[in-house]
Amino acid sequence: MLAYLIRRVAQSGLVLLIVGMVAFGMFRFVGDPIDNMLGQERTQEDIDRLRGQLGLDQPFAVQYFRFLENAAQGNFGVSYRQGRPVSDILLERAPATLELAAVSGFLAIAMGIALGVFTAIRRNGFSANFIMSASLIGVSLPTFLIGILLIYIFSVELGWLPSFGRGETVRIGNWTTGFLTETGLKALVLPSITLGLYQMTLIMRLVRSEMLEVLRQDYIRFARARGLRDRVVNFRHALKNTMMPVITVIGLQLGSIIAFAIITETVFQWPGVGLLFINAIQFVDIPVMAAYLMLISVMFVGINLIVDVLYFLIDPRLRADRAGAH
Amino acid sequence: MLRTIRYAAIAVALGSAAQAAEFTWAETTDPQTMDPHAVNSAPVLGFLNNVYEGLVRRGKDMSVEPALATAWEPIGAGEGWRFTLREGVTFHDGADFTAEDVLFSYQRASDEASDTRSWFAAVSEVNVVDDYTIDIMTSAPNPIFPSSIANWMIMDSGWAEANNAALPDKESGNYATLNTNGTGAFQVTAREPGLRTVLEPFAGWWGEAEHNITRAELTPIQNPATALAALLSGDVDYINPVPIQDVARLAENPDVNVIQGIEARVIMLGFPHEADALKYSAETTDANPFADPRVRQAVAHAVNVPAILQTIMRGNAEEVSQLVSPAMNGFSTGLADRPAYDPDQARVLLAEAGYPDGFSFGLKCPNDRYLNDESVCQAVTGMLAQVGMRATLDAMPVQNYWPELRADNYDMYLLGWSPGTFDAEHPIRFLAATPNEEKKLGSWNFGGYSNARVDELLPMVQSEIDADKRQGMVDEITKILQDEVAYVPLYVQPLVWGTRSNIALTQRPDNFFILRWVTVN
Numbered sequence: 035m036l037a038y039l040i041r042r043v044a045q046s047g048l049v050l051l052i053v054g055m056v057a058f059g060m061f062r063f064v065g066d067p068i069d070n071m072l073g074q075e076r077t078q079e080d081i082d083r084l085r086g087q088l089g090l091d092q093p094f095a096v097q098y099f100r101f102l103e104n105a106a107q108g109n110f111g112v113s114y115r116q117g118r119p120v121s122d123i124l125l126e127r128a129p130a131t132l133e134l135a136a137v138s139g140f141l142a143i144a145m146g147i148a149l150g151v152f153t154a155i156r157r158n159g160f161s162a163n164f165i166m167s168a169s170l171i172g173v174s175l176p177t178f179l180i181g182i183l184l185i186y187i188f189s190v191e192l193g194w195l196p197s198f199g200r201g202e203t204v205r206i207g208n209w210t211t212g213f214l215t216e217t218g219l220k221a222l223v224l225p226s227i228t229l230g231l232y233q234m235t236l237i238m239r240l241v242r243s244e245m246l247e248v249l250r251q252d253y254i255r256f257a258r259a260r261g262l263r264d265r266v267v268n269f270r271h272a273l274k275n276t277m278m279p280v281i282t283v284i285g286l287q288l289g290s291i292i293a294f295a296i297i298t299e300t301v302f303q304w305p306g307v308g309l310l311f312i313n314a315i316q317f318v319d320i321p322v323m324a325a326y327l328m329l330i331s332v333m334f335v336g337i338n339l340i341v342d343v344l345y346f347l348i349d350p351r352l353r354a355d356r357a358g359a360h
Numbered sequence: 361m362l363r364t365i366r367y368a369a370i371a372v373a374l375g376s377a378a379q380a381a382e383f384t385w386a387e388t389t390d391p392q393t394m395d396p397h398a399v400n401s402a403p404v405l406g407f408l409n410n411v412y413e414g415l416v417r418r419g420k421d422m423s424v425e426p427a428l429a430t431a432w433e434p435i436g437a438g439e440g441w442r443f444t445l446r447e448g449v450t451f452h453d454g455a456d457f458t459a460e461d462v463l464f465s466y467q468r469a470s471d472e473a474s475d476t477r478s479w480f481a482a483v484s485e486v487n488v489v490d491d492y493t494i495d496i497m498t499s500a501p502n503p504i505f506p507s508s509i510a511n512w513m514i515m516d517s518g519w520a521e522a523n524n525a526a527l528p529d530k531e532s533g534n535y536a537t538l539n540t541n542g543t544g545a546f547q548v549t550a551r552e553p554g555l556r557t558v559l560e561p562f563a564g565w566w567g568e569a570e571h572n573i574t575r576a577e578l579t580p581i582q583n584p585a586t587a588l589a590a591l592l593s594g595d596v597d598y599i600n601p602v603p604i605q606d607v608a609r610l611a612e613n614p615d616v617n618v619i620q621g622i623e624a625r626v627i628m629l630g631f632p633h634e635a636d637a638l639k640y641s642a643e644t645t646d647a648n649p650f651a652d653p654r655v656r657q658a659v660a661h662a663v664n665v666p667a668i669l670q671t672i673m674r675g676n677a678e679e680v681s682q683l684v685s686p687a688m689n690g691f692s693t694g695l696a697d698r699p700a701y702d703p704d705q706a707r708v709l710l711a712e713a714g715y716p717d718g719f720s721f722g723l724k725c726p727n728d729r730y731l732n733d734e735s736v737c738q739a740v741t742g743m744l745a746q747v748g749m750r751a752t753l754d755a756m757p758v759q760n761y762w763p764e765l766r767a768d769n770y771d772m773y774l775l776g777w778s779p780g781t782f783d784a785e786h787p788i789r790f791l792a793a794t795p796n797e798e799k800k801l802g803s804w805n806f807g808g809y810s811n812a813r814v815d816e817l818l819p820m821v822q823s824e825i826d827a828d829k830r831q832g833m834v835d836e837i838t839k840i841l842q843d844e845v846a847y848v849p850l851y852v853q854p855l856v857w858g859t860r861s862n863i864a865l866t867q868r869p870d871n872f873f874i875l876r877w878v879t880v881n
Contacts, residue, residue: 065759071530073400074780075478075790077800083472087531115392116553117533123553182585189593197589198581303581303590305555313554313582316728317392318759 035346042342046335051102053331057324058098067114067318088114101324110328111321115314120325124307129210130200131299131306135291137222138230142291143284146234147273150241154249155268166242172235177294181228181301188224196221198303229298233287240283244276251275285341289334381880383576383863385598385873386587390554390580395536396513397468398528400475400780405511406872407578410559412513412542415443415462416506420866420877422687422782424507428457428514428543438501438825440484445492449566451516452540452547459488464517466496473527479512481800482822501823503830507689508781516541545569545876546576554580559875571876591616591858597880598865600873602858604674604732610858621855621867624688625778626680626787627730629663629740629848631656634808638771640722640752649719650772656845658709659772660699662747663740665850667701672735676854682838683777683787685852687869690784690831692838698849706747718748721771729758730776731853737774765806773806776853782870784834785821792841793818809846813837 068081068090085091089100104111110120149169153162171180189197201217203210212218248254249272257267296308303309307326314322391407393399409417415429429443449457463486470480482502487495498505515536520526523535540548545565550558559576561569579596581587584603590596592613602610602618610618631650638644649655665679681698684691710718725737734755741751751772756764765773779786794810795802801818802808817833824830841847855871866877 063760065757065761066763067759069759069762071399073475074778075400075803076475077478077803078797080475084530112532114531117393117398117529117531117537118553126552182589185586185589185593189595190589193593197593197595198586199579199595300583301586303579303583303586309582310554316582316757316759 038346039343042339046339049335050328050331054102054105054324054328055098057327058101059094061318061320061323062094064315064320064323065318067320070317071114105325105328110325113314113322114319115317115322120321123310123322124325124329125208126210127305127307127310130212130304131292131295131308133212134222134225134229134295134298134304134306135288138226138228139233139288139291141226142230142233142237142287145230146237147241147280149234150238151245151268151273153238154242154245157246165238169235169238172231173239177228177232177297178301180231181224181298184224184228185301195223200305225298225302225304228301229291229295233291236287237280237284240280241276244279245272248272248275282341285337289330289337292333293330380574381572383573383598383875383878383880384579384596385576385600386579386581386590386596387600387873388580388582388584388587390578391557392553393528393530393533393537394540394548394551395525395528395534396515396542397465397471397474397476398530398537400478402778402871406870407557408513408540408542409511409544409872410546410875411540411544411548412515413544414510414512414514415445416510418510418782418868418870420868422869424510428462432506434501434825435495435497438498438503438823440495440497441502441505442489442493442495445494446566447492449543450564451519451543452562452564453516453519454564455516455518455541457514457516457543458491459494460491461514461517462486462494463488464520465512465514468515468520468527469512471527473529475528475530476512478800479509500819501825503823503825503827504689504781504783504785507783511780513542545571567876569876571878572880573875573878576875576878588858591860594860597863598857598859598873598878600857600871601731602856604672604676604854604856607674607676607856615861617859617861617863619855619857619859619865619867620676622678622685622687622869623778623853623855623871624685624782624869625730625776625853626683626685627733627736627774627776627850627853628683629659629850630773630775630807631809631847632768632771632807633810633846635768635771638719638721639769640720640754640771642720644715644719644721649713649715649721652713653844654709654713655715656848657699658706658713658747659744659749660845660848661702661709662706662749663743663848663850664701665698667743668736668739669851672732672739673851673854676856677851679851680849682784682842682849683791683847684779684784685869688779688782688784690834692784692831692835694835695838695842703743703747710748715748718750720750720752723751723753724761724764724770724773725753725755726758726761726774727755729761730774733774733776736850740774768806770806775804775806775847777804778870784838785818788814788818788821788834788837792837792846809844811840811844811846814840 068084072080089097113120113123149165153165156162185197188195199221200212201221202215203212203218204214212222254272257271295306296312299306299308300312311326389403391404393404396408396412413427416424417427419425428446430446431444432441435442445459466486469476482498484497484499489495519541525534525536538551545562546559547562549560557578587599588606591599607618610616635648637646637648669677679698681696682692723737723741725734727734737753737755741753744751777787777791789801790804792814793801794815795805795808814837817837821830821833857867862881864879
């Protein structure tokens with residue numbers, strides 16, 4: 035067990051190093067930050083001096099090594115654009131993204147499971163078919179289009195909800211929350227629908243097909259034959275057995291909700307880390323880009339590591355394989 | 361019943377009479393710092409013009425008018441300028457404004473750590489005469505000095521030193537990066553970089569308030585569609601810019617106004633004057649056709665600027681014949697005509713230059729720097745192809761663009777230039793003078809254009825006190841640049857702002873948004 039764990043952790047560390055290297059290698063194609071940092075009246079001398087100060091004149095390997103050295107000590111450098119420590123900026127922006135991700139994740143799971151069960155039970159009903167067809171929108175339309183569409187309908191035409199931003203926020207310690215004000219809650223509606231729609235349709239379709247599979251099983255037929263009520267059969271017996279693969283997928287999708295919030299945040303000017311990243315790309319703010327990419331890869335690698343370990347704990351076959359090697 | 365009506369009437373009366381209002385606006389770029397000397401860029405200086413003030417400022421028509429200085433006069437025969445400072449001015453924190461602050465701000469803004477030091481290249485020393493008089497000495501007579509420092513903002517020396525912000529820190533920031541203490545009509549009451557910046561009127565401002573704003577909030581919105589939706593839904597009162605393609609649609613909406621004008625920025629084509637050969641040509645690999653003025657002239661005749669303005673700019677821009685727009689000081693009125701669109705003439709010129717069948721080359725273009733820049737380049741490519749100049753267009757984000765130009769990786773390029781001093785001397789110094797690292801000349805003259813007479817005239821223009829003589833010299837330079845087709849100026853970029861219909865404001869050609877001219881009705 036311990037050896038397995040150590041090996042998995044070492045592998046994860048290697049993945050992180052490689053991700054960091056690839057990301058760092060790409061930064062040179064994003065452009066040159068110098069022109070954004072100096073004004074129109076800069077001279078070549080100014081350019082060279084600033085480049086030296088930022089260490090951009092160093093070879094790639096040196097820059098990467100220096101970044102790793104600092105990152106290992108929790109220091110992600112200073113943003114070229116804002117002139118403030120990147121870790122401060124990330125901490126400041128994280129609540130917005132996490133709250134958005136939490137709400138849309140909750141929305142996706144709750145609605146996805148409910149609609150999935152509904153469409154499975156009423157397989158041939160009109161409304162189930164309608165929901166199934168409508169769900170194609172969620173899978174096929176790109177996020178930014180859905181976002182713009184929602185803004186157009188609910189903000190511009192109807193004027194019910196704000197078109198951008200996070201509304202008023204309340205500060206609790208280091209955390210800013212939009213849950214406690216009316217404008218904050220209103221501002222959450224459109225972005226969380228936009229962000230959660232794809233995951234919702236995914237979960238819904240998954241639940242539906244798994245459920246249909248389970249409903250064909252003999253034990254369901256026997257349950258019905260025993261005269262159990264539909265509700266008990268559907269929810270206690272069928273749904274429970276549907277959930278295993280669904281939970282796995284939900285776990286994996288959790289990371290992508292945070293990572294893919296970038297587009298939603300851009301459309302709604304949502305002040306989270308995704309928007310920060312997009313702005314950083316436009317400004318070639320290398321420290322911010324590097325920190326964000328590392329953060330996201332740590333998150334994905336971490337989730338995968340946990341899933342691997344859980345599999346090891348849950349699935350006896352994994353252990354049996356190793357036992358067989360004796 | 362009657363009482364209700366009376367109250368209602370009072371409420372209505374109060375509503376229009378009190379006129380106090382909150383105002384929100386959105387721009388694509390957040391000012392990256394609150395330090396007026398750290399970054400010389402329009403979003404920063406434009407925003408800080410509401411908070412800090414200079415000795416002089418620009419009025420609604422761009423003319424120079426007194427601000428922290430009430431009067432100024434040349435010293436002797438052009439040894440410098442004496443500024444008489446306004447008395448009774450206080451900074452937002454209550455400190456008094458004196459000549460010491462001006463001296464301090466000069467030292468701060470002209471330091472190596474500052475991005476604004478090029479403004480003071482001509483200054484030899486600054487002497488405090490008394491609390492309200494200061495002499496700024498120049499190494500040579502400098503007639504345009506007062507008008508060139510409208511964006512030089514004065515900071516309180518005591519405040520800056522007490523907060524360890526005596527010098528700007530571009531790389532890691534300091535107190536002045538996030539906090540302000542100016543003398544301007546508005547003070548910053550909250551600042552969250554990239555999210556929002558809140559301004560409130562400064563009660564102790566020396567001037568007469570023309571606005572009726574009680575609180576103003578700036579939110580950067582990068583996505584143009586989001587900004588437009590925010591304006592249409594009334595979440596913001598003003599956006600800049602409005603995407604050109606949406607102008608016609610917005611103009612029909614009674615709830616919003618579109619305010620159009622001409623920016624100071626001239627869009628032009630540049631050439632590799634010094635290169636020995638084209639870099640991106642399929643066949644002309646041993647010669648540089650653009651070294652021949654006739655070929656450059658052919659380019660000028662081949663580009664149909666009115667058509668570009670009509671289609672891509674939807675009629676919102678003006679064609680231009682020189683490196684500055686007609687609104688700038690020093691515009692050569694006698695040379696205002698652009699070479700006519702004449703593809704036949706272009707073909708003749710190409711044949712004369714030895715390229716009867718034309719040639720192929722590479723055109724470099726930014727795709728996110730100027731309004732519709734990539735579309736303009738596509739149109740130029742098509743128009744040049746009709747006379748035989750077959751361009752391969754390579755459009756890229758601006759962060760990649762400047763390094764390419766610095767590395768001479770182009771056969772022709774698109775450039776926009778907005779003169780910071782609003783004077784014709786500015787583009788001559790940066791774009792037309794022979795590049796000279798030591799004298800800080802020609803730092804944006806990528807192609808290395810060089811003309812001895814232009815180099816000779818430039819210092820004379822810079823130090824000529826007599827306005828007519830000076831204009832004569834500027835005209836001569838303009839004539840040389842036109843005859844030699846150093847650049848092919850195309851058009852002046854339009855300004856398109858959008859407001860809610862209850863907002864009255866003033867649009868200035870430098871694209872600065874001046875809050876103290878805003879009225880919410």
